[in-house]
Amino acid sequence: MTTTQGDIAEPIHDFVAEPVRDFVTEPVRDFVAVGLGPFNLGLAALTDPVEDLDGIFLEARSSFEWHPGMLLADATLQVPFLADLVSMADPTSRWSFLNHLKQTGRLYPFYIRESFYPLRKEYSDYCRWVAEQLDSVHFDSPVARIEHDSTSYVVTTGSGQVHRGRRLVLGTGTQPWVPEVARGVLGENACHSADYLARKAALQRLESITIVGSGQSAAEIYLDLLAEIDDHSYALNWVTRSPRFFPMEYTKLTLEMTSPEYTAYFQSLPAETRESLLREQRALYKGISSELIDRIHDELYRREVEGGTATTLVTNTAVTGAERTEAGIRLDLHHVEQDEDFSLETGGVVFATGYGREVPEFLAPIRERITWDDHGRFVASPTYAIDSELTSGNEIFVQNAEEHTHGFVAPDLGMGAHRNSVIIAAMTGREVYPVEKRIAFQEFGVPDHLRRTQGADR
16 A cells, blocks of 8 residues: 555646636537646546547646655555556556556566566656656646636636636645644755655755654655765654554555445445544554565664664654754654653754645635535545536546545555546446456455344344
8 A cells, every 4th residue: 555645736826716708719628637646647548548538637747746855766666566557447558567667678677676566766757658648648737727617617727728628637636744833944954755855965964864754755764864874974863753663554454445345335434433444544554664664673783783873763752843943953842652841953854744635726716516524625426526516416526635535545556547447437427447346355344144134133
């Protein structure tokens, strides 16, 4: 299981309401998709050969980028290569990762490597290879406004280009998140992990570096800096509010939870139960790979044998404040279990504190056409549609914005092709790609053959 930053489009914040114009000269496409991360890119690849689906994909950036700040040399995906853009929907697709390797002359080296897990860098290169060959993908197209006239959605870009579609697919992704108490120190010597590689050299010139966070990104950054600590002589700290550096659960019966039937089961639960489950299930997708934890420990052990290293690892500790000082940054900390406040002086900080979601302002003119929950989030149907009663249904779809309705698998790369198969079926009225209904051995609810009939003796 893995997460991904998702399909990112830059929101335009200077929205001014205007009456919908009659763009009668613009062709009406079957759909307009906003944002181009792996999920919407997968939709572009899967719809490419579908003759009766005419779509366009609008991306604000000038080229495809996937977590560029975390493309460390040795970092791999946490899912096998079959979790590419298309294979789980269509193993014969020309847009598969294996075909990318074949076309770029790297299939045999990948085979000899004997690992199902691609390097993160080569996965990013693969996605760029796909994006650059699809005519439906349009870069340098930040969306400024989306309106609806009597027949279709009218999408206007920042440059004034207009696109019309009978449907929308929103892949607007997530943004780097830092605790509010620490946002004031972001700058030259403090950054989010999304910018790590761009800031790495500057950080390594400092006397000390602190990583804040508990997930895979925090662990990768810690090991990367630990490996080069002798070359730069900085002290290295790792602080997490989690009670331990916990491993991601990756057993096969647990992996069955990344399945169509678990998604359907999760959707059937009351909202309060879903929220509680998501909190309990964090170890399923927000932990650290056990292999990486072992590599870190082995490296620390080796260094201990050779005389030790200036490094400190602290768990159960929350950041309660942050302030710039003459020496760098002071982090105010609180140990949860001991209920004790303390502080840490450090030269620089990397906040590997995850990502948050914001609703793009360009949706304001069509807000009433979308269903929202009490927390201001999209309410997605089994087909990933978020339409309100004002639409004809299956008009507005979301990618990786339905964790609270569909479960922790929403950001999982391995489920992207399945979700796109469902969305394509909803748009076409047929299963262009077979949509699996059941793949797990286990039952997630009460099995029908064991269910008590109403009025039966107890």
